[in-house]
Amino acid sequence: MTARVSRETRAVAIALLSTAVLAAAIVVVATRSPGWGAFRAYFLDWAIYRDSFPEILHAFWLNVKLFLVAEVIILPAALFLAVLRSLPGPVFFPIRALAIAYADLFRGVPTILVISILGFGMPALGLSWLPQSEFFWAVVALVLVYTAYVSEVYRSGIDSVHASQDAAARSLGLSHGQSLRLVVLPQAVRRVIPPLLNDFIGLQKDTALVGTLGVVEAFKQAQIDQSATFNGTPYLVAATLFVLITIPLARFVDWLVARDKKRQQAGRAA
Amino acid sequence: MSAGNPGDRLKPATGATVGAALRVEGVHKSFDRLEVLRGIDLVVSEHDVVCLIGASGSGKSTLLRCINLLEPIQAGRIFVGDTEITARNVDLNAIRRRIGIVFQSYNLFPHMTVLENVTLAPRKALKQSRGDANAQATELLRRFGLADKRDEYPDRLSGGQQQRVAIVRALAMQPELLLLDEVTSALDPELVSEVLDVIRELANGGMTMVIATHEMSFARDIASRVYFLDAGVILEEGPPEQLFSAPREARTRQFLQRIIAAGRL
Incomplete structure (x- = not known):
């Protein structure tokens, strides 16, 4: 027991040390570069960081x-699209x-073009019944592009569930829809x-x-602040904010996946 | 166990279907150019246990999948009871509810507990209440020694336990006919007997079964009739004592000799 604990402690210590060495190396290389002074003045101005942060x-x-608005639409829309693509038989060919x-x-056209065009x-079409707000069209553009991507993700998931699972469900008398909804899609x-x-x-990120x-x-x-101060630090503020959202999101999903795995192996229904 | 005179059951079935739980007439099945079933005729009476034997690729599994309508056939007709299940306008789902099938690779639903696996179809296809379905499933699981596995996920079970759950899952639909597709072929040798015992118990209880199997001594023991499939046709059939002891066809003798040489009979 104690041997195992000390081995774990050792592993943590080694990980910390190698990280520290790498970080130190990066800092040394950066700070000793010829342009470091200019770089620091342009991107790492703490006063400007603080001032531009609230805005x-x-x-x-x-x-x-x-x-949030786009994601709420994308998740079900993409699933729907993936299901359409998995419809069997010649009747559904046009839908597929x-x-x-x-x-x-929409996977082929750059996102920025879709956003601009819409x-x-x-x-510009001048149709009074069309919404005019940029926010609305921005959401539409993001939904169109990301639904295409996410539906491919769902589809690969559907394809990865072995056909024998569907066969087992159908052999029990479940319909195609029931098999899809209850057996294939959850997996x-x-x-x-x-x-x-x-x-x-x-x-x-693409909301930017x-x-x-x-x-x-x-x-x-950040661009507005940059042109007002002639300093790039506001970009760093924007970057900080994006990272603050995405990193916890990544850890949260890691946790979800781990929990799910544990639950299925532990063998007790939650 | 066998009902009636075996000879009656083998008459070409036209019109009357007295006592026939399953009737297969001239079934042809091809995958693209490859013809896997080349005219299969088979009659199974109620409470009969029919074993299909033959080399891998002879068409045993395909025949079972055709009977369950998991594979469409190109020619021929299949009757379950009085219903022609290969007719154009049948309700596939309603037919499948009457026919249970158990697969070689269990095919349990990994995201569901044993209980959920067993109750899914009764609840969703038969519209049983959760309470009724759970009670029935619990009783079946208890009967087959799986009561303590009720809330486990399939991952946590041995192969033998998983296959028994798969059998219980099929039984929960109270099928009139049970198809077993090499249900012990994926199991470690020491787990085979627990599954065969379950099948034996079902046979004693009068369940009508069609069993594709490589377990020859089991087939000899349990079958009311044995069919030897070779290259998509039924080459020979008869009561097990005759087919295993005095096969008429040279191909059957060859097959059985290879099985004996492999120590499986």
Whole structure:
């Protein structure tokens, strides 16, 4: 027992030490570089960091809203699209073909173009019944792009559930829909939680592209502050905020996956 | 165990279906160009236990999957009781509820406990209440010595236990016909007998079964009739004592000799 504890302590110590050495090396290389003085003055101005933080935080709230609204639509929409693509039989060919065309198109076009085309183009049509708000079109653009990505993630999950699971469900007299809903999808979704989170993080970051529409979100606000102070530190503020959201998200999903694994192996229903 | 005179059951079935739980007529099945079943005829009376034997690839599993309508057939007809299940406008789901199948690889649902595995279809396909389904499942699990595994996930069970759960899951639908597809082939040798014991008990209880198996001594022991499949046709069939002791066909003799050489009979 004590031997094991000391081995664990040793492992932690080694990990800490090697991390410290690497960090020190990076600091030394950076601070001794010829341009370090200029870099520090431009990006690491603590006074500007402090002053611009509240404004950028306020603007960042818009990124969070964009992310949350878009994600709430994307998760079910992408699942729906993935299910459409898995419909069997020749009758559903046109539906499958449309779903494939959609996914190909919106995974192929750069997100910033989709945002620009919708955000500038739709209001420019001059149709009074169309929403005019940039926020609305930004959400639509993000939903269109990310639904295409996320549906591919779901689809790989559905494909990864062995056909014998569906056969077992169907052999018991469950319908195709019941088998999908009760047997295939629960297993598929569990398997794709980590790649799904990747796309969450991508979406969270891409909300910064909405700034091109003139919407004042964190990146746009940082740009405004940068041009007011001629200092890049506000960008660092924006970066801090994005990282503060995405890292806990990543750890949370790690925890979810670990809990699920443990639960299935521990053998007791939660 | 066998009902009626075996000869009656083998007459080409036209019209009357007295006592026939399953009737397979001229079934052909192809995967693309490969013809796996080339005209299969088979009649199983109620409470009969029919064993299908033959080399891997002879079509045993495919035949069972066709009877369960998991595979569409290209020609022929299949009747369960009085229903032609291969008719154009049948309700596949309703038919499958009447026919249980147990697979070689168990195919339990890994995200559900044993109890949930067993009660899923009764609740969702038969619309039983949770209480009724749970009570029935608990009783079945108890009967097959799995009561203490009720709340376990399949991962935590041995292969033999998983296969017994799979059998219970099929039984929970109270099928009129149970198909067993090489249910012991994936098991460690020491786990085979616990599964065979369950099947024996079902046979004693009068369950109508079609069993594809490599366990020849078990087949000889339990079957009311044995069918030898070779390259997609039934080459020979008969009561087990005749087929195993005095096979008529050279191919059957060859097959059985190889089995004996491998120490499986």
